[in-house]
Amino acid sequence: MSSTNSISMNRAHIEQLVRDSLRRQVGGMGRSRISGPNPLVVNISARHCHLSQSAVETLFGKGHQLTPKKWLYQEGQYAAEESVTLIGPRSRVISNLRILGPCRDFNQVELAYTDAISLGFDIPTRNSGDIKGTPGCMLMGPAGFLKMQEGVIRAAPHVHMAPEDAAFYGVENKSFMKLKIGGALGVTFDRIFVRVDPSFKLEVHIDTDEGNSCGFGPDVPCELVR
């Protein structure tokens, strides 16, 4: 895991360098700014779920433990080998919904709006963990079914950061920032929810709808602004 993390850091730094260089050369973002204490990483979250250990055992069998497949940028977080099938309210299905680990103390499915349309139901935009009153769904694993009474959301776009990043940008936990995306399809996401924790690495999470709206990729300039 530590070697994977060091690769991630290198990639993050390289992307930052490319973006800084592009910005200098083509003025993509309109104005330059001094980089903060940490490189800005923007990642697109594809649909996924978080499960409790109890839910994992219902779906995969008693005593089953998730197996990390790919470590994510945030320390200790991983995409698991295991995936589930999501069954929506009209028996429409999404196969191979990835599980992110480690286990949490609640079950939550995060879909893009496009996914919700294809399943034929309406989901609210919420911050992770704020699932009260949201729609439920059925999950299917190799060992059984799990009926979720609630927990299907579209995750609000957000940024993880450490206190030193918050100080640099002049923002507080639970405030909002803007993410400016350059390029031919320039878009500014005006409401990026700020989550500050000493364990967090600076990383914006947008979903596939948001990523596709602006054609986001490693060569597209981006900037976080208050």
Place this chain on the structure above:
Amino acid sequence: MSSTNSISMNRAHIEQLVRDSLRRQVGGMGRSRISGPNPLVVNISARHCHLSQSAVETLFGKGHQLTPKKWLYQEGQYAAEESVTLIGPRSRVISNLRILGPCRDFNQVELAYTDAISLGFDIPTRNSGDIKGTPGCMLMGPAGFLKMQEGVIRAAPHVHMAPEDAAFYGVENKSFMKLKIGGALGVTFDRIFVRVDPSFKLEVHIDTDEGNSCGFGPDVPCELVR
């Protein structure tokens, strides 16, 4: 057609009234502004194609004329009863691709980025009509196949307006404006391409990816700014 258009105008005015009212009540867009000479209409374009008369005859038979099914907001433009099947480069298919009429003198398919991903190919973002060097595809109709050598694009977001609107907003043909979308998923589209023509009614066209990124709908406040 004229009655449909007057209904559209009414709907446009009503939406504008609702937005103005919401803005006053909840301050959704942060600041109010005096409305322009015409109400702002924002429509989400689902994937579709424009065809030449010759292409229509190849796909639907000699002498076939498109049948209007639903009149669009721009004068004389319609969604046709007829649809085609699009076959992508890996034999993946999109069924019921709607044809917009009347016929043009070139063939063009407009997809969202999500559609292009599901078909498994890469499409550039272009303004309508600017299709040189873009990917092609195969279309299938009840009377035959049409091989398009080029013409598959993601349409750049754009606004149609009359000269009086351009004067009000202080913009020129082929310049760019911003479209601010309010609500919980507030987004600003920074590069809305301006198309000015005396025949145009004020209307922004964004695609389904852009619409889904911000959860756009009739009750979501929006504002066009220079």
